[in-house]
Amino acid sequence: MRTTPTDSAAGRRRWRRIGSAVTATAALLLTGLATAAHADTARASAPQVTWTRSCALPRHQGEMACNALRVTGGRTAFQQQHGISAKAADATSPSGYGPADLRAAYGLTSASANNGTGRTIAIVDAYDDPNAESDLAAYRSHYGLPACTTANGCFKKVGQTGSTTSLPAPNSGWAAEISLDLDMAGAVCPNCHITLVEAKSATMTNLGTAVNEAVALGAKYVSNSYGGGESSADATYDSTYFNHPGVAITVSAGDAGYGAEYPAASKYVTAVGGTRLTTSSTTRGWTESVWSTSSTEGTGSGCSAYDSKPAWQTDTGCARRTIADVSAVADPATGVSVYDTYGADGQGWATYGGTSASAPIIASVYALAGTPSSGSYPAAFPYANTSALNDVTSGSNGTCATSYFCTARTGYDGPTGWGTPQGLGAFTG
Template sequence: MTAPPGHARPPFRIHGNGPIAPISATPQAVTAPNTSRTPANVRHTYGFDKIANQGAGQTIAIVDAYDDPNIESDLNSFSQAYGLPSCVSSTGCFTKLYAAGSQPAVDGGWSLEIALDVQWAHAIAPQARILLVEAKSSSMTDLMAAVDVAVKNGASVVSMSFGGPEFSGQSYYDSHFSATGVTFVAASGDSGHGVDYPAASRMTVSAGGTTLNADAYGNYISEAAWNGSGGGVSSYSSEPSGQTYWPLPYASHRGVPDVSYNADPASGVPVYTSVPYNGQTGWFQMGGTSAAAPQWAALFAIVNAQRTAAGKARLASAYNALYTVGKSSYANYRDVTSGSNGSCGAVCQAAGSYDYVTGLGSPNAGSLVPALVNY
């Protein structure tokens, strides 16, 4: 999917040609599909089950374009199917805001993106509040206005599963990511080698993609670079200070992504939607770096919850912190050393330490979260 100039697209991918479990024609409770990628298994795979805190007191903002009119009820169905805590507006756990003040048009593709983002942020940090801010359109201007609304309404982390090819004037938008104590996470893209914005911003954490190999119980086996993971060397953004800790081959230029997470739709996660996408509803198995961004956002919510409990300020300059704790202990990440996202030589190859396909690697949350809490 290619975004027109000045607009962004949602970088998700669907496994197969349609739902893995369509909505039944007869009313019944929503049941989970037959897949091993349950929230409990994914939390176990990446070590979140080693952490007692699950984001309590923090607000994860999800910024997307257009409207999903059924998102609250679909999130509730997802939560019930997997035994997660309820997250609804009546308890203050879930809030939906229209960035422009009025309800945007409904778009099936963006609705599916919204469902993925909201459900999997909640799956990883089930005690955090979810704030969905819907932009009027997919224009970069409207999406950045939605980012501002998210910050003004108390988000400690903002998940942005959208992007478009970087452009010469992109730094104009960087000011939207300057709020102190707020972490901004951006998906790196799903078209392989290449750099998207806002993932290219020096002020965001860019999340790339892997292909995960785990057993039916969620025990981690291995990861390889996903061939759809966006990444490379920015043509317009300079190197953030965090990356200067590492001997990167293109010093002075921003490397994308910073980190990674399972994003291959073949090893993807279940998402429930009652808004038709290509005329179909139900459970979809989804991937793309759209799946990586909200789960990394959830990790930062957990970090901030623990920092708050310890009397510390919320994490600042998270993109630099990731590199600092990566240098102090390789155990904080699962280094991804195989696979590629193109045929451009070393820049397209996963390798030891940092690379331009998977960044520092995927999270070993049981080690990484405490390191960021103590940063």
């Protein structure tokens, strides 16, 4: 059964850049509503859920949208597996995967003896979430994770210039994104410190400034769960905001199906695709396929129109940067539990998906793996140890002339990269 969004027609348009000659704004006009699901056996058995986007779509070139998708109805895989009835209006208990599930699925249960002690993950988002710290506390308390507060020095919230008092205006959609990102960071790396850097708006310029601030504050792992259309300015953005050797920077591949987005297309970042994650009778105990609902709903992937190919990427079908590098769970139907109380949609527990979930998961795996060596580009690490990843070999996120850009296969492919974490081996220098 296909997963169905509940947005308005405008909200369901694909907004990514379509080809090198189409701007992000034009892309909004050229895309359509979701139609039929792909003939993919794994997805055909997916639970039926409905979901909605958390953030407004970008209206202009250089604007970004967050990739958080909130489940609004139906039964998630977690509910089915645990015999829980669908409770679309009940926000009093979790209905998606929690920390134990994620750590088990990705071989992280005993992957790091210190669980990230002494390491700091930065979360970069736009606008302010006034309830960020209290919501994070509620999530961590429920799952028995160590407290992470301003008072104990674990949590810090700043604006894009580093101020703890001069923060941007609040925004309920981006607040949901912030809650998702913070919760995933804690779920995967429970002892990591977390720095939330809030950009004053959702432009690439302001979000990029926030990335620079995160690095300046000492974070060696920086998660970015947003994206927009590619443009000729991307090479400048690359050198200005994302060229930070010795820092693992992860970026969501996008939620609009096949097609390249920025900053996932940056040659300096780890582009993170999305999967559908379910339990199975295999030795691993879990199975994954490409997350895709239709040709316009699913993990992003593709061949960049502007960004040059990094030296460590060797696929031959794309002369420029290919998206993605690695992947993690993103399908809302197999989504993660999040606690959010800010704004009209923030009423407590909810289930979220989108590559907004997979980007902070991968950033946290990098944090568990240890500090990248000075001068290194951590995006290259998975390419050096592909056997330490779960190869995702089924599913497709659209139609493309070069099949591996949009269809999973053995080895490297666009939607899932080299695969999903199997412990920490693929994320060390």
